[in-house]
Amino acid sequence: MATAPKDFRFGNFVGSLIQLIFWILIIVTLVGLPLIFIILFYVPLPPVNGEVLTPYLFFSMMVDPTRTIPIINFMIHTDMFRVAVFPGFSYAALLAAATIFIERKFLAKMQLRIGPLYAGKIEGILQLIADGLKLISKEIIVPSGADKPIFWTAPVAFVVTAAAVVSLIPAAPGWVVADLDVGIIAVFAFLGFFPLIALLFSWASNSKYPFIGGMRALHQMIAFEIPFILSALPVVILAGSLNLTDMANAQYSYWFVFFLPISAFVFYISSLAELERIPFDLPEAESEIVAGWLTETSGMIYGLIQLGTYVKLYALAGLFVILFLGGWAGPQIFPEEIMPGYTGEKIYNATTVNAVFWFTLKTLGMIMLILLPRGINPRIRIDILLHTGWYKLIVLAFINIFVALLLVYGGVLGPGGLLST
């Protein structure tokens, strides 16, 4: 597989490596380290063992593990960590990357194929990185007559909106970027931005097929917004709160999917439509309108929109888990302590780790369920889609609202109910 160029000299190779290391060292010492120090001077550091931490002390303490733990403990409880790493963007992006990998391999197995195989040693695991590099290296072509400011802003706005939805999804008790009391309303408010972005982008492209795609996106998402919200309503009634963390905690013993199966089904179908996945991928219907509202995207603009789409997929799968599958509830499988007898400050928290484990597992299962229809269904037609959204799903969504009301007034669930925790 690996082939060397004809004029390959080992000496040249070593020389180039040394040159690379030289330049890395130069850049790190001249730019990197000063930058880190400048940042550390502005970030307030915690007092450790009574002494105020300075950047110099910080670097010297990094070498000593016992003194590092308080620093790490301080770091992972900052807002920055939440936004950038754990329930925030890195976690979502990692799950999105996992989704793309699972989608490729899972669909390939359904279709009697192998899927990506060559990028990376194991089962083409680096295919996504290869694709990303390809997209980055491609030229971005802006159509003549395009509305340039909107054309450049829309993909960024798409990712930002997807990230905003992610910021509202709790991944463990207390682990959420923005713990709003109106969490579920905020989620739907942010989801309402997506058709607007699609329409703006398609209008800004100044092209016919994107315009048709944008109009389709608008119709589709408005038709499915109402059953989407209505299907979440019984959960609000049963949990007695709009806060997503409270909703997850309310179903610690009994998952709401057992009481509200129809709502869960409507929510699932509506999220498929919201995500523009087959059978509802009308805005991107390839054989009809080329690539729909994405026709004029190229290079990293396309890459950003894809990233946004998969982050959104994680957000909606996570939302389903929070609303219907009990959130992070699950049997405790992690031990209380990993190092018995250790008395110092701890990073490890068995409850949180357990919650993260169950939440991630359920979300991945939900993602698989969202990916599944792509392998077995053709695309639906726009009039059937609108009919389904406006007539069937809204009626179905109402059924479980009455069931939920019955359960609350019957004293079975809800605040002070028989089965509620």
Add this chain to the structure above:
Amino acid sequence: MENLDQKFNETIKMGLEIVKETEEDRLMTLSVGPQHPGSGHFRFTIKVDGDYVVYCDPDPGYVHRGEEKMCEYRNFIQNIPHLERPVIHDSTNITYSYSLAVEELTNIQVPLRGQYIRALASELNRQVYTLYWLGIYGIFLGHSTMFMWPVGDRELFIDLLEALTGARVTHAFNIPGGVRNDMPEGFKERCLRQVAYFEKRLDEYEDIFYNNPLFRQRTEGVGILTKEDAIKLGVTGSVLRASGIPFDVRKAEPYDIYNEIDFKVQYMKTGDSFARSMVPFLDMRESCQIIRQLLDKMPQSGEVRAKLQPNPKGPAGESYKRVESGRGALGYYIVSDGTPKPYRVKLSVGSFRNILALPYLLIGSKLADMPSIYWSLNYWPVEADR
């Protein structure tokens, strides 16, 4: 011809009436193809009013190669390889009727075993073509599994044809006077085994594709071609049979040994996109039976190819022969002036006849129905351009 013109004018008028009700500038002109993922080497201009197509103008000719003219500069045998090019996925059938016509012109009698092997190759190749067509129909409707499965199973028949003819796609197997070479050893057993497996797969296709409610919603009642219109427009093959006319060249005017084979002509009465997609599928089932019968009834040994003179030629005359290809009747009209080269060759293909129905079906339908109507017409752009 008058009927056709009248029909065309009526359809255009119907489209324009829709236009009159609205304002002219509401219309959007879309050029579908040749760089559209749902067109092939072909273009049709459509005008849409909202979601409705009000005007359609097919524009073939992007891959015209002048096959008919090329035939006049080569002798009867040399013509075989380049005549396959218009439809390489069905290359045995497109040379089949050519061979039949040349045999009639030059008075060659094909040995019986040669006739059987010819029919066998023809049936196998029809499967290859239909599977490819079905795969593209699947992906046109957004069903990616239905693209992967038929294109994967197509390899079964490609492997069989490779064993039989030595080439995977362009076989150049039919020649005037029989077939190029005999069957390899053990071919019969292998063929029966793979056909049995393939019939199981056909059941799975039915489950995942034809019985899928979403697929039925999209195709049932879409683009209805009535029996009368089908006759007026002169469509052939699966499109004609889907409109309720059980016409199959193999049955209507049996060539070679097809009168000894017992099979039914599959047809449906609704004439919508679903029927047009179902009939080739039923044909595949029937074709499996034909393959079994051919293998059973075949003489165990004998010549497969008549002895020919170098540069075979016959008396001056003309001949028209047609066979049932994957897309319908495929005929050759050959005029000979007594020399080893044909004086004129006219190729009449099913694709070109079927695409004539496109404007009638598309005008008044929805934009989303465009792929399901267009590809259900069993159209191969390269073949239509010749």
